[in-house]
Amino acid sequence: MSAQGQPISGKTVAEHNSRQSCWIIVHGHVYDVTEFLDEHPGGSKIILKYAGKDATQEYEPIHPPNAISDNLPKEKCLGPVDMGTVQKVEVKITDEEKARLARVEARPSLSEILNLHDFEAIAKLVMPEKAWAYYSSASDDEITNRENHAAYHRLWFRPRVLRDVTHVDWSTRILGHQTTMPVYITATALGKLGHPDGELNLTRSAAKHGVIQMIPTLASCSFDEIVDAAQPNQVQFLQLYVNKDREVTKRIVQHAEKRGIKALFITVDAPQLGRREKDMRMKFEADDPHEVSKSGDKVDRSQGAAKAITGFIDPGLKWSDIPWFQSITKMPLILKGVQTWEDALEAYDRGLAGVVLSNHGGRQLDFARSGIEVLVEVVEKLKEKRGVTLPNERFQVFVDGGVRRATDVLKAIALGATAVGVGRPFLYAFSAYGQDGVDKALQILHDEFEMNLRLLGANTLKDVVPDMVDTSNIHSHVVAVPGDRLYDNNYESMQTARLREIKAKL
Ligand SMILES: Cc1cc2nc3c(=O)[nH]c(=O)nc-3n(C[C@H](O)[C@H](O)[C@H](O)COP(=O)(O)O)c2cc1C
Structure with a gap:
């Protein structure tokens, strides 16, 4: 003013x-x-x-x-x-941008999209480079990112036959809330990088298909905007990054509870952001390499923009903080990013409602194991040391990372997971096609569930039991050869440092 x-x-x-x-x-x-x-x-x-x-x-x-x-x-x-x-800012359209827009025009119609990998392939071609780099990147050599998907290839089915599978039903309950499939849309930051409507694409599509959306702390749309976009009785969860200033956290949590959020997923695998080098290289290339600060020092921004928006996260978060969370909210508390049976049992002992076995889509500790592999040991140790069998109402175990097919989901369900989270496929779906893309992705999963339940010999998810999956190879970290061509074609290899463009004629 x-x-x-x-x-x-x-x-x-x-x-x-x-x-x-x-x-x-x-x-x-x-x-x-x-x-x-x-x-x-x-x-x-x-x-x-x-x-x-x-x-x-x-x-x-x-x-x-x-x-x-x-x-x-x-x-x-x-x-x-x-x-x-205010004078309008003129946006200059570069030749590269013109070429990208032409690729957007040439997208295949949604009826030609047959699986979730297809969204990734198209998104890679039509998304702005920076957005693709942020969504697709993972930490260090991206070994865990690839392993997340590859781990499912080491689990094989033992289907049963001659069961009447005329009627099949893959609906279930997550933390007591009805969902049409054992999949929830997990929290992924910065939705507007991919599409102007950002996370609202997910909210609207989740309503249409009766699935649950987990809202990220770092959404591009404001929290209230996302909650306002939900239908009456639509179930939403909140992912929480814990602020160093606990008063801020308390405000966020209590506001969420007041707005009807049904569960709080506290992210515990990100005391510091992983180095996502594809994303970092984008920043360097967009910047002046010789830039010095006013004090004359060279500017170091080796952590890229991710650091900017996550600087508030408290690396001091510890187990003894849990009672404080339990004191400020009645929402069920779930730890997102648990990676060992020891921590899963600790969460159980502390009265938490569940854990997500997750490595943040390979974006944090590289060489962290896949959630599906950790599930196998969590199931075993919960039974052996606490007499608890999964699935279990009081303590629910979720898995995310690398899930691209209903068969992946059914493997996790057979082993005892309540449901799985899916991240990037929905981001790619709305980046390429807006809400229609997310609708199509969910429809593909529905179709895959129907077929695969029949082929497994199961009428409902209760009939998808541990005996239906051969886990004997899960702990062997040898990636099948030649791997998954669908996925490998989409995967963008790591890039090494490059010479700068030589401008002057030598
Ligand atoms: C672009 C992107 C942003 C993400 N942002 C968050 C976040 O803000 N908070 C969080 O707890 N997890 C975040 N995640 C991790 C996801 O919740 C989830 O663990 C992961 O994406 C699952 O792997 P998938 O992408 O292979 O399905 C993010 C993942 C991606 C790909």
Whole structure:
């Protein structure tokens, strides 16, 4: 607000267009980011491109809605701008962007999409490069990312025959809530990178198909927007990154409970973000390699934008914090990112409602084992040491990572999981086709469940029992040769450092 209580004019903002005084507009508000330039994990260059201008379009897909106000001191939020006086930012369409848009036009129709791998193949071709890098990347050499999917190839079925499978039903309950399939949409950050409607594509499609959506802490759409988009009685869970400031966490949790969220999944595998090098390389290439900060130091942003939005996560989170969570909410608490039977049993002993055996889609510790492999030992030890058999109402075990087929899901169900989480396939589906893509992905899973239940000789998920899966090879970490061609074709190999383009003629 100007001194006279009027919105700030676009002309005034435009005067602050340099490194010495840099104002930008985001969502109709003016921010003085001069002192933040060197701290911006995405680099100062990208902010300076919008100095004195409206940066909303660039900002929106890659930041949670309140990232800017959370990261700047209050006095740097200068107030609303008179949008009528703001000059439109001209977006130059590069040749690469033109080529990408042509590929978007050439997408196959949804009727030609036959499985979840297809979405990944098309998304890779039609998504903006940065968005693809963020969604597809995983940590270090991405061994765990590939293993997540490959682990399912080491489990084989022992189907039963001559059972009347005229009627099959794959609906079930997750934490007491009805779902049409044993799959939930897991939390994945920054939905607007892939599509302008971001996470709302998932909310709407989840409603249509009767499945449960887990809302991420770092959604591109605001939490309330996602809850408002839900149908009456639509079940949603919340994924929680725990803030160093516990008051902030308490506010988020209690607000979620008030808004009707049915369970809280506390992420425990991310005290620090994994190095996702594909994503990091994108940032470097977009930036000035010779950039130095005002203090004259070379700017180090080796952790990329992921660090920016996750700097608040508390690496000090520990088991003894659990009673505090239990004291601030009545929602069931589930730990997301458990990777050993020891921690699963600890969660059980502490009265938690369940665990997700997950390695964050291979984005955290590389060489962490797949959730499906960990499930085998968790089932065994829960029985041996606590006399608990799965599936179990009081303590529910979930798995995520690499699930691409209903057969993958049915293997997890047979072994004792209540349900599985699916992440990237839904991101790729809406990035390529919006909500229609997510609808199609869920329909494909429904069709696969119907066929595979019949072929297994099971009428309901209760009939999908441990004896139907041969687990004898699960702990052998040798990837089948030649692997899964569908998946391998989509997988983008790691890239090494490259020489810079030589501009001047030698
Ligand atoms: C792009 C992307 C963003 C993610 N963001 C989060 C997040 O904010 N919080 C979280 O707990 N897990 C996050 N995850 C991990 C997922 O919840 C889930 O564990 C993983 O995606 C499952 O593997 P899949 O993608 O192979 O299905 C993210 C995964 C991806 C691919």
